[in-house]
Structure formats: structure tokens, C-alpha cells
Amino acid sequence: MHLHLVDYGIIGLYFLFVIGIGFLLKKRIKTGNDFLMSTRNIPLWITSLAFISANLGAQEVLGMAANGAKYGLYTAHFYWMGAVLAMLFLGVFMMPFYYGSKARSVPEFLKLRFDEKTRTFNALTFAVMTIFSSGISLYALAMLMQTILGWDFNVSIWLAAGIVLAYTFLGGLTSAVYNEVLQFFLIVLGIAPLVYIGFHQVGGIDGILANVDNAKLHLWKGMSHASTNPMGTDAFSLIFGLGFVLAFGYWCTDFLVVQRAMISHNLNDARRTPIIAALPKIFMPLIVIVPGILLLALQKEFSGFELPLNTNGQTDYNMVLPLLLSKLYPSGILGVGITALIASFMSGMAGNVTAFNTVFTFDIYQTHIKKNASEKHYLYVGKATTVVGILLSILTAYVARGFNSIMDLLQLVFSFVNAPLFATFFLGMFWKKTTPNGAFWGLLSGTGAAALTYSLSTAEGKGGWIANLHTFYSGTSQAFNIAWIAFVICFVITAVISFVTKPKPENQLVGLVYSLTPRQRDKNRVWYRNPVWLAIIMLLITLFFNILFY
Amino acid sequence: MMNKFFDLRFVIGIFFLAVGILLLLYSFTNPTVMHAAVNRWCGIVFMVFALIMIALAFGKNQADKL
Numbered sequence: 001m002h003l004h005l006v007d008y009g010i011i012g013l014y015f016l017f018v019i020g021i022g023f024l025l026k027k028r029i030k031t032g033n034d035f036l037m038s039t040r041n042i043p044l045w046i047t048s049l050a051f052i053s054a055n056l057g058a059q060e061v062l063g064m065a066a067n068g069a070k071y072g073l074y075t076a077h078f079y080w081m082g083a084v085l086a087m088l089f090l091g092v093f094m095m096p097f098y099y100g101s102k103a104r105s106v107p108e109f110l111k112l113r114f115d116e117k118t119r120t121f122n123a124l125t126f127a128v129m130t131i132f133s134s135g136i137s138l139y140a141l142a143m144l145m146q147t148i149l150g151w152d153f154n155v156s157i158w159l160a161a162g163i164v165l166a167y168t169f170l171g172g173l174t175s176a177v178y179n180e181v182l183q184f185f186l187i188v189l190g191i192a193p194l195v196y197i198g199f200h201q202v203g204g205i206d207g208i209l210a211n212v213d214n215a216k217l218h219l220w221k222g223m224s225h226a227s228t229n230p231m232g233t234d235a236f237s238l239i240f241g242l243g244f245v246l247a248f249g250y251w252c253t254d255f256l257v258v259q260r261a262m263i264s265h266n267l268n269d270a271r272r273t274p275i276i277a278a279l280p281k282i283f284m285p286l287i288v289i290v291p292g293i294l295l296l297a298l299q300k301e302f303s304g305f306e307l308p309l310n311t312n313g314q315t316d317y318n319m320v321l322p323l324l325l326s327k328l329y330p331s332g333i334l335g336v337g338i339t340a341l342i343a344s345f346m347s348g349m350a351g352n353v354t355a356f357n358t359v360f361t362f363d364i365y366q367t368h369i370k371k372n373a374s375e376k377h378y379l380y381v382g383k384a385t386t387v388v389g390i391l392l393s394i395l396t397a398y399v400a401r402g403f404n405s406i407m408d409l410l411q412l413v414f415s416f417v418n419a420p421l422f423a424t425f426f427l428g429m430f431w432k433k434t435t436p437n438g439a440f441w442g443l444l445s446g447t448g449a450a451a452l453t454y455s456l457s458t459a460e461g462k463g464g465w466i467a468n469l470h471t472f473y474s475g476t477s478q479a480f481n482i483a484w485i486a487f488v489i490c491f492v493i494t495a496v497i498s499f500v501t502k503p504k505p506e507n508q509l510v511g512l513v514y515s516l517t518p519r520q521r522d523k524n525r526v527w528y529r530n531p532v533w534l535a536i537i538m539l540l541i542t543l544f545f546n547i548l549f550y
Numbered sequence: 551m552m553n554k555f556f557d558l559r560f561v562i563g564i565f566f567l568a569v570g571i572l573l574l575l576y577s578f579t580n581p582t583v584m585h586a587a588v589n590r591w592c593g594i595v596f597m598v599f600a601l602i603m604i605a606l607a608f609g610k611n612q613a614d615k616l
Contacts, residue, residue, distance in 0.1 A: 006572060006573075006576045009572060010569055010572060013565070013568055013569065013572075014565075017561070017565050020561075021561065024556065024561075046558060178558050178561075181558060181562070182558075182561070182562055182565065185562060185566070185599075189566070189595075189596065189599065193588065193592050197588065329588070330580065330582075330584075330585035330588055330589060331576075331580075331585070332572075332573050332576045332577065332580070332585075332588075332589040332592075333573060333588055333589055333592045336569060336573070336592070
């Protein structure tokens with residue numbers, strides 16, 4: 001792929017704007033709270049778009065296009081089953097506890113509901129996860145730039161890290177969030193023309209129906225058994241593993257996304273943030289999955305659309321989007337497309353770094369190292385943590401370069417940590433007898449159960465560290481099954497230990513447990529301000545698409 | 551006018567206006583009709599989007615400033 005001056009001009013313009021936003025916001029940052037929490041003063045439309053944009057990182061944009069080619073329309077389950085329902089649940093049921101408790105982070109909520117050890121365990125695992133994730137984003141960006149543009153690996157890493165550092169260091173969380181909104185529009189407007197051109201080339205819907213295997217153009221067909229659909233998973237694993245455990249574990253407990261809602265003006269805005277974000281999320285498959293399906297049709301109709309092989313000699317599905325950009329975009333709009341890819345990497349990285357500095361400053365430094373320091377002090381700590389977070393991300397990127405399997409490991413760490421965490425939250429928020437000891441040991445057992453399941457099973461040649469007792473049809477199926485097993489173990493252990501240990505007094509749980517918290521009254525609000533009505537509308541739209549593409 | 555740079559809608563509008571103008575101008579230098587049309591239409595769509603964002607920034611709701 002060869003870029004022209006105009007393409008470099010667009011990339012340069014984008015870099016100028018993201019750093020410019022950081023400079024503009026610099027003078028508004030005076031305290032640690034401004035830097036790490038945006039003083040809970042961000043408008044609804046911005047928090048909503050930042051909410052989905054924080055998840056619109058490299059793994060999402062490249063990975064979902066890859067899955068679109070690999071699994072076809074079944075990939076949309078990651079959105080309609082694996083995101084929307086959880087986002088609605090977060091807005092309707094969980095956000096009142098997060099926002100109402102005045103906790104500054106998810107680990108801090110765990111401290112209020114349970115105790116310090118549960119908070120510290122979650123803060124440490126989350127901090128490690130965000131650094132890994134940020135570093136992998138950086139590594140993937142550098143590899144992509146090296147492969148498709150011939151840029152030097154080191155230059156790509158230091159340039160991207162330097163720009164993310166500049167705008168997050170200057171403007172903190174607000175700068176990251178504002179840039180996420182710009183990045184959202186850039187990703188959508190930068191990739192949408194690709195979908196239009198692709199549709200035009202293959203001959204529209206008729207061309208897709210004629211050239212793509214019918215088995216890849218459904219959502220639910222063949223889901224009765226793992227061997228009868230391209231995804232290699234069955235309906236139970238999909239609904240319980242992805243739709244319930246993994247989706248709710250990520251969208252309802254991962255501080256990276258929850259933080260975007262927690263910085264809203266007020267509780268009503270905080271509740272509506274994930275619900276309004278669900279609307280673009282419902283339509284996102286059009287931008288990130290459809291290109292993969294279009295590639296399948298283009299491969300049948302034209303030559304030159306074959307995917308390259310990776311180092312293991314297997315088809316490299318991650319190259320779906322770069323291949324389409326190089327084949328369908330002329331110079332000019334190609335610069336916009338490449339900038340959109342860079343934006344997705346930087347968005348993912350900045351989101352992780354800002355979540356990392358908040359959790360480190362409030363949940364590790366302020367709790368265990370220096371309590372009761374001045375706001376100015378925590379501002380400096382937050383800024384220093386940002387620099388350290390970026391440096392650790394760079395280090396992780398270089399480590400990832402030497403280990404091919406580190407990306408798979410990252411996905412596993414996500415399912416190890418997030419799946420049991422949702423069981424802890426679920427019991428903690430909806431069962432007042434859940435005890436601090438139950439939560440801690442349940443969380444630990446769930447994480448251990450996930451690791452053990454992975455060690456005793458294989459899929460696509462991965463796993464089975466101890467023995468191979470079961471082989472899954474696909475890595476996706478393995479991840480879904482690990483998730484629900486970890487959830488169930490955590491749930492059961494937490495419940496059993498809670499029966500034999502002492503719960504916190506009820507007066508300490510008001511605002512933290514559903515049955516002990518006064519209900520929100522939204523009856524007098526107009527429908528578009530009422531989170532429940534909005535959630536019902538989103539639910540109906542999701543249901544409609546599930547029926548349409550059955 | 552400088553104050554408008556604290557409104558994210560204005561910043562996004564300016565960015566896409568600049569990119570739209572670049573694409574539109576570049577389309578006149580494209581050697582093939584197909585490439586020129588892609589850049590021209592994308593440039594126009596970006597500019598329309600940019601103008602909508604800028605218009606919103608100048609609207610009544612000033613609560614969305616940075």
C-alpha cells in the first residue's frame with residue numbers, strides 16, 4: 001500500500017487535532033479530581049459516544065472484520081447478544097449503585113460493598129489487564145503500520161505512544177474522552193464509504209446472497225449444535241457464556257467503560273449513557289462486520305482479494321480491513337481510512353491508560369501508600385502514573401513482539417478476570433447477605449476455575465497446559481465455556497461462604513444493595529429522559545434484527 | 551470565536567471541514583474518474599457533516615462546552 005502526500009496530510013491533521021484538544025483542556029485541569037474524574041461534568045451525548053468508543057479499539061475494528069469473514073453474520077452476536085443487553089442492564093439496574101455510591105472507580109465500589117482486600121485484588125488485576133491491553137494495542141498498531149505501510153516498527157510505537165501521552169498528560173480523562181468522540185466519528189465516517197463501495201462492487205444484497213455461503217448469512221440457524229454453524233458454538237454456550245457472563249462481565253464491571261458513564265452531569269444522564277450508546281452499538285456491525293462478509297463476496301467475483309497467510313501458515317483474517325482499504329480506496333480517502341485505523345488503536349490505548357491511572361491513584365496509591373494528601377499531590381501522582389502507564393505499555397508492546405501467543409493470553413486473562421467478577425457484583429448488588437469473605441474467596445476461586453478449565457481443554461491447538469480432557473470446536477466456544485464455568489464457580493463459592501460468614505450491617509449497605517436502596521422515580525419524565533422506556537425501545541430494535549436475520 | 555474551540559462540536563466540525571476540503575480539492579487531481587468521484591463525494595459528505603456540527607455549536611444549547 002502506497003500513501004501519497006494528501007494521505008499523510010490527513011494523518012498529520014488528525015495528530016494536530018488530538019494534541020490540540022489536550023492543549024485546550026490543559027488550563028482546566030487543576031486538581032486530581034479534574035484530571036482523573038473530569039469532575040463529573042461531561043454532557044450526555046459525549047459520555048454516550050465515549051462509552052462505545054472506549055471499546056472501539058484495535059481488537060474491535062480489526063477483529064470484528066476478521067470474524068465477519070470467518071464466521072459471517074454470526075459475529076453480530078457479539079453486539080446484539082454480547083453487548084446491547086448488558087449495556088441496558090447497566091443503565092437500568094446497576095448505574096444507580098455506581099453513581100449513587102459516589103465511588104470513583106469500580107474497585108472503590110467493591111470496597112464500599114465488601115472490603116479492602118476485594119478492592120485491592122480487583123484493582124491489581126485490572127491495572128495489569130489495562131497495561132497488557134494498552135501494550136497489545138500499541139504492538140498491533142506498529143505491526144500493522146509495518147506490514148501495510150512499511151513504516152519502521154520502533155518509529156510507529158514511539159510516535160503513537162508519544163501522541164497518546166501528550167493528550168492524556170495534558171488534559172487527563174476529559175481529553176481522552178473528547179478525543180474518543182472525535183475518533184468515533186472518524187472511524188464511522190472513515191470506514192462507511194468502504195462498505196458503500198464494497199456493496200456497489202459486489203452488486204448489492206443480491207451479489208452477497210449469490211456469492212457468500214448461506215450458512216454465514218444467519219444469526220441463529222444451526223445453533224442447536226456446535227458442529228452445525230460456522231462459529232463452532234451451541235446456543236447454550238452462546239446465550240449463557242457470551243450473552244450473560246462475558247457480556248455482563250465486561251460491560252457492567254469493567255471500569256474502562258463504566259468510567260465513561262460515571263463522569264456524567266447527574267444520575268439520570270449516567271443511567272442513560274449506556275442505553276443511548278446501545279443505539280450506535282446496534283448498528284455498528286454495518287461498519288465493522290459487514291466488510292468481512294463483503295470480502296467473501298469480492299473473493300468469489302474478483303481476483304486479488306485473497307488474504308495473506310500468517311507466520312503459522314494459516315489465513316490471516318486480521319488483514320481483512322487493511323486489504324479492503326488498499327483495494328477499494330483511492331489515495332485521499334485512503335488517508336482517512338488509515339487515520340481511522342490509527343484512531344481506533346489510539347482510542348483503545350488512551351482508554352486503558354486513563355482507567356489505569358485512576359485505579360492506581362485512588363485504589364492503590366491513595367489507599368496503601370499515601371492517604372490524606374492534597375488534591376495537587378494526587379494530580380501529580382495521576383500525571384506521573386500516566387507517564388509510567390505509557391512506558392509500561394511500550395515495554396509490553398516489545399515483549400509482545402517476541403511472543404506470538406501473548407494476544408491469545410490477553411483474551412484469556414480477560415475471561416479469567418471479568419467473568420467471575422460479574423458473579424461477585426451480581427450477588428453483591430442483589431443479595432444483601434453476600435459477605436466480604438464470600439466475595440473475595442468466590443472471586444479467587446472463579447479466576448482459578450477459569451485457569452484450570454483452560455489448562456484441561458484445547459481448541460484450535462491452544463490450551464491443555466495440564467491435560468486435554470475436552471476439545472472444543474473453536475477458540476470462541478472455548479472462551480464462552482470458560483466464562484460460564486468461572487461464573488458458576490464464583491457464584492456458588494461466594495454463596496456458600498456467605499452462608500457461614502458474617503454479612504455487613506444493613507445500614508452500611510444502603511445505596512449499595514438493590515433491596516435496601518430507595519427506587520428511582522422516573523414516572524414524571526418524558527419518555528426520552530426515562531432510562532426504562534429508552535431501554536425497552538433498544539430492546540425491541542435488537543429483537544427486530546434478531547428476527548430479521550434469523 | 552476562540553471561545554468556540556471549547557465546544558467539541560465546533561472542533562469536530564472544523565476537523566471534518568478541513569478533511570472534506572482536502573478531499574474535494576484532491577479529487578480534481580485524480581487521474582481516474584472513479585477515484586475522483588469517490589474522493590469528491592466523500593469530501594462533500596464530510597463537509598455537510600462538518601457544517602451540521604458547527605451549526606449545532608452555534609445553536610442555543612451552550613451547555614456542551616469543554
